[in-house]
Amino acid sequence: MLDSAIVLFRERGVAATSLRDVVAHSGAPRGSIYHHFPGGKQELASEATRRAGDSIARLFTRLVASADPAAAVDRLVDHWSGVLLDSDFASTCPVAAAALAPDDTDGARVAAGVAFEQWEDLLAGALRERGATPGEAADRAALVVSAIEGALLVSRARRTDAPLRAVGRELVRQLA
Amino acid sequence: MLDSAIVLFRERGVAATSLRDVVAHSGAPRGSIYHHFPGGKQELASEATRRAGDSIARLFTRLVASADPAAAVDRLVDHWSGVLLDSDFASTCPVAAAALAPDDTDGARVAAGVAFEQWEDLLAGALRERGATPGEAADRAALVVSAIEGALLVSRARRTDAPLRAVGRELVRQLA
DNA sequence: GGGCGGTTATGACGATCGTCATAGTCGTCG
DNA sequence: CGACGACTATGACGATCGTCATAACCGCCC
Structure with a gap:
């Protein structure tokens, strides 16, 4: 059910995804939404965002552990x-969708903020291990996260991955 | 009316903004929506995005004309x-909101794509004038646009302008 | 086997959505 | 002055939204 919510949030955004869509997509019973999520859509959106954020954080962890930052960015772009x-x-980052969620699901927004912070911290830690000063590492980590999120947005709008690839090239050039 | 739509799109996103909200916010007569916008919400969202994109393009033009790229990015971040x-x-980039619009307003999405492309071209032109090769200029322009759009998203979620400022510092460092 | 708590089925509720039809107002031009 | 066009007021339509109440189901423990 949470996974279905994530899929739909990615494709349509939080506001445009109804609970009926979620249960229909997941095959879950409709009557049990408020049994598992007493907080309704707000709670479901928050937990889905948290889950998606954690999943991507694990991806970040794997990438920075197995390669230097530049190569990690390269794989991330791929x-x-x-x-x-x-x-x-059609599908973008679920956390970005949550970041632009409307007021009635602002729990998802704070979950998105937590996820972004987590990603930046992960990257900043890896950069510090490679000799960057804390200030540099934090700024560069913020740039990487923001640039990739933005590139996903731009690429979706332009229906080509060219912006994402260009951003990847520039980031790698700078991190190398 | 278009301006009201832009304001509301910025705060709530396209999907979560109803036509009734728009007319209420603008003071415009409700009965005349389909007189001025026969295409309904789709047309209004598309035109509003186009208008917003052009407005920001003019801002870009002013900035790159009055300063070198690094200083222009600095002012943009400010x-x-x-x-x-x-x-x-609460308020983010209206074009980003359009980029994540749902399917039933995908006209806004293509308008967002046009706007992004326009901004990148403007910046790339300025960078070429300063001696960058076309390839470099295009990649860097894509990075600037994506990074700032992403930073707006991240900053909104985290409710602090720290990511935006960090991205600004890194971009200036790189462009200088 | 009998009860019982956790889960599901079903459908209703008020609200709100996009859309549109119809009837009115109002300025302008002949 | 009268008619005609552009614009507005009002309200309805079907659909869909989030939410919840109620009743049925089902597996497990005594």
């Missing part, structure tokens, strides 16, 4: 490019 | 930081 192309530019 | 703080992190 990953998102594949997501965009496979979905015909 | 501008958006002011927008975020003044609105208590």
